[in-house]
Amino acid sequence: MEDNRGLFEALTRHDSVMPVFIFDPSILNHLDRDDARVTFIWDQLKELDQRLIARGSGLKVGLGDPVEVMAKWVQGAGITDVFANRDDEPDTMQRDETCRLALEHMGAQLHLFKDKAIFERGDIVTSDGSDFRVFTPYQRAWCAALPHQLELFPSESMLHRLDPSPPEWEVKDLSDLGFSRSAISVSPAKVDPDQIARYAQDRDSPGIKGTTQLGIHLRFGTVSTRKLVSLARDISDVFLAELIWREFFQQHLYHHPTITHLEFKERFRQFPWQHDEEAFVRWCDGTTGFPLVDAGMRQLNQTGFMHNRVRMVVASFLTKDLIIDWRWGERYFARKLLDFELASNCGNWQWVAGCGCDAAPYFRIFNPELQAVKFDPDQTYIKQWVPELGTKRYPMPMVDHAWARKRALACYRNLT
Template sequence: MTKQQVSIFWFRRDLRLEDNVALYHALQSEHPVIPVFIFDTDILNSLPKNDARVGFIHETLQKINSQLNVIGSSLLIKKGTAIEVWKSLFDEFSISAVFFNKDYEPYAIKRDLAIAALAKANNAVCFSFKDQVVFEELEITKPDGLAYTIYTPYKNKWLEKFKFMAPLQEYVTLNYLSNFHKNNFDFLTLQQIGFEESNIKVVPHNLTQISNYHETRDFPAIDSTSYLSPHLRFGTVSIRKLVNWAVNKNAVFLSELIWREFFMQILFSFPKVVTHNFKSAYDGIQWRNNEEDFKRWCTGTTGYLMVDAGMRQLNETGYMHNRVRMVVASFLCKHLLINWQWGEAYFAEKLLDYDLSANVGNWQWAAGTGCDAAPYFRVFNPDIQLKKFDEKGIYIRQWIPEFDLGYGQPMIDHAFARDRAVAAYKAGILK
């Protein structure tokens, strides 16, 4: 008996039905669409069994599945390596076309090339689309066609090009939901995937909290952030909707969205930044990499209030305020002379909004080794940062309840640490 021909839409970093570019095109293909999500063991095997991000993905997929159930369809959940799962899909279904949105990380690029080759070998056509960014890869370049490595000219070019596109087109997928394949696939539980519930949860995003973003964003005690970052990371919100909103509401918030795309372009153009300094002149720095010092930083017991509050917030919630992220990152690299890669790896393990390009970009910025980075002799003073941005100690008391009982002494003197860092950087910079 001849199998029914189908198209496959592959969910990845775009966990929503509305305003989803590849899904929009898939639903207008000539065959019914089976939506698929793969819990990729090449990624999962390195994660703890109670990883909150896996729980959030699973919860989001359940919501999508419920939406699909209303129209007589469902989401096909698979677990395994991407290539093995796709081999099984081609065995199980007569697939004429595969649709997915692009991902620009090194692992994803390699994976998608392999899947495209597999599709071709099975006489299926692969279609990939730009969805998680406004401008991708090398759409924003210098006049010579090379990637920008300085943020401000990149931003100016981004805004200049955006003017001719505003408002951004949003893709009304909801008009075509009847084109989903009619099915009733079993939905795998979190336990069947090999994970368990986490006590840490992703907070719903809230745009109304950022109307005064430009005035309040540096003060961690003021709950004025949008909590959008995990939702952007996993695509539960559309970047086009956000940019169309931000361009009329808050220019500073829009700049943060542009930073996100700048770091994505850096990662795409210079993939070495994942494991190496962007500025190779800094390769000669002799890091101390003291494991006991690192442990105190991780656990929020350095004796510096803003550093400790930030690390405790991260460990307990998976979030950390952006101003505080800069302080704790500078402290690790400059005060403790610990390689930024140690901090980047710890954030990758803990952050709900972990995004490779932004995490690497921001850590190298703090360390002074990245593109458009702070100069090496710039060393944040955690006490001055505390006085400027949490003078009444509201944020500190939230995460360090023992503060008023008398807090411990700093593990290292700031002036000594600053002088040591500047000397180490100066001696380590390759001429």
């Protein structure tokens, strides 16, 4: 309600607006039954509903194929226009197009708006009109195009235009969706200017809370990207750069939707990835015998979060020490990460694996032990997640890193 373009546009153009949310089984069916993101969305919707009820309205919540649910609602209530914020993931765009056509068929119109990013799609392009594939020039162009003042879209003063009849939810409980409450809870969106001011010095230490953990809120729209960017530009260029990486990968996915399953650099499509399920399970479970890798995977499994530095180390370990297909790692992260975003996940996985746009050079192979010494020197992070370290219960390293590094480089050399 504080800054939501779709809602703002609906309230600006219409006297009677009904806020709605639809749970889509084609997404839900692929998730674990206690997926923390579903619990998070559920709780956020309940809270929003309460806030809307306090303003004399309420949220309408449905479950089913969005086209069918919308058709039922549009016909039942004589709705003429549907407003939403868009998302450029390939499946989502296809769904929205199907919805648009179905609505048109019923005499209604779908209006989609840019909300989750400052710049999207073809907003920032090179001088010859093509998309950027290298981050630094994209960042330069992005900053040059950033308006002095970002316009916000608050709805507070127009909320009297909301439909005055609080609707019954079609789903009464999480169990009606086929889900149970997750043991993982999500911290509320807290934007702390002091933390952002210290970001440049703190962000690489997994043992302290040096990053914002706002990823899930950016993903689901429970924090305003525009407000965050406005704050970041005044306080921390390093933090702002991370928000720009997010938009870099979003526009990259928009222009190259196949990066969800194909290496961006074509020559990597012949890479001899190993499909070693046993080794993969050890990586997933955090029992590789490399403490920083294991700490990261356990943090992910237990909390739905993993520190960025450690994400790079575990991804490098999977794709280079074990030469396991980056797609396996990407899918595992997609299942577990609270802040999972298709564009950022595929973009970063391909970046670490060396096959993406502006990727790290392939020969840059993280040494998990040296990374631990450098970024977790007193082992605060490692000891938190691997308490049995130093006892007989902790496994021996599953590979010899020096040997594995040579093997990875040999695979790479054979490609060229």
